[in-house]
Amino acid sequence: MIDVTDLVVSYGTAIALDHVTLAVGKGEMVALLGPNGAGKSTLANTLAGLLTPASGTVSGTVRVEGRLALVPEGRQLFPDMSVADNLALGGWRSGQRDPAPVYELLPRLAELAGRRAGVLSGGEQQMVAVGRALMSRPQVLVVDELSLGLAPNITADLAAHLATLNREQGLAVLLIEQNARLAFELCSRAYVLESGQVRAEGACAELADDPRVASAYLGGAIT
């Protein structure tokens, strides 16, 4: 689904991603961990095709099979528009404007349909962002910082929805997170990115036992 080989992204002389190799298979749920400034969002934007020639130079291979949708960091909704309009615009790429399948999965969104997205709580906004991404009927979902600024119970609720999608519909998910505990609970494999480089990778169970990765739970550097 996602196959990244030797990816280098630089902004002028600053290198954001340094020879990154990463893969997410069909129906797989993979985590990408790392502290602030590690290059996680740059990778998300590269996968989503959002890096413009003016913003960065890209080399290496990025292959995405099937339609990819991004839940961006910070939700990035259209705040003055209704939830229904935010969802409808999520279907811009696929031409699908009927939100019924998304309402079926996230029934709370049907109740919020007429509300302005900008006045919702953080958890509700994140739900809209996930719903908007699902409107494009993706085969691959990249979620950038699902838990950012959210209460643990709300994060757990959203994570459960992602797990259901992955299990029942075979949606491949790349979960970009700083909350390693959440990522390890949800995903089978993980990569650890620091200073633009993949410093560790493997099964979540193994990585959780790795003392170097354990230090990253607290935001420390992997030595």
Next chain:
Amino acid sequence: MSAFLTYLLNGLAVGCAIALIASGLVAIHRVTGVVNFAQGTFAVVAGLCTSSLLGLGVPHGVSEAAAVLLAGVAGLLTGLAAIGRPGTTPLSSLIITLGVGVLAYAVEIVLWGDQPRSAPGLAGSVTIAGARIQTQHLLVIAVTAATFVLLALFFGRTYLGKALTACASNPYAARVVGIDTRRMGLLAFALGGLLGGLAGVLITPLRPISFDTDVTLIVNAFAAAVFGALTRPVVALGGALLLGVAETMAAGYGYGSHQLEVALGLMLVVMIVQASRRSAIHEEAV
């Protein structure tokens, strides 16, 4: 009293034409972040084109429609020059639009000469509460009102309009959902061209148009658009109506040679008061 009402109604008509140009400026700025200084050019091109087509015997309606469409194409071409190249900054795009405006002078002089041209509009006048107003003035007001309603419906109800609004609201998010913001910017430029063109065909019967009329038009329209913070078309409409009425009143009461200065001076005072009120509200909030 009837003179006052006449000036008021005429001023509203002038303001409506300014509002159409200002709404084009706002539409382009909201979607692209670019201040399009070639906006007055679209009105001039449409006005001169109508004059020529009517002179060639092309019937009313067809001439105006063709002129507005030509202005739309001019808008699209201006957009291609200003934002066509990915990564062009809004400041660079603004300078490009200034260049397009200067280039348009040369093209207009070659095609239409440097003498003002007019075109026949709706003949006759009507009397409202003792005030006499030309039918063409009423047409300008009616068309502007209808255009603003259509714009509100387009941006508020249609999928394409909402996509344009999305680009204005959060360009990054628009790109996340797959909207091509550059293409939407070009669409906004074409829409700006159509709105400018509409203003041009409506005002050409009221005041002769020449290649350099765009300066007066853009100064007025820019003042109105800034009044609406370059983002709120309805507030810009209010600013444009205020400008139009102030100019017409100044001319009507014997200050014709200074009407633009009077109107812009008034606008400046209103904006200073508006800004001081905003900062007072901000201080209270803090």
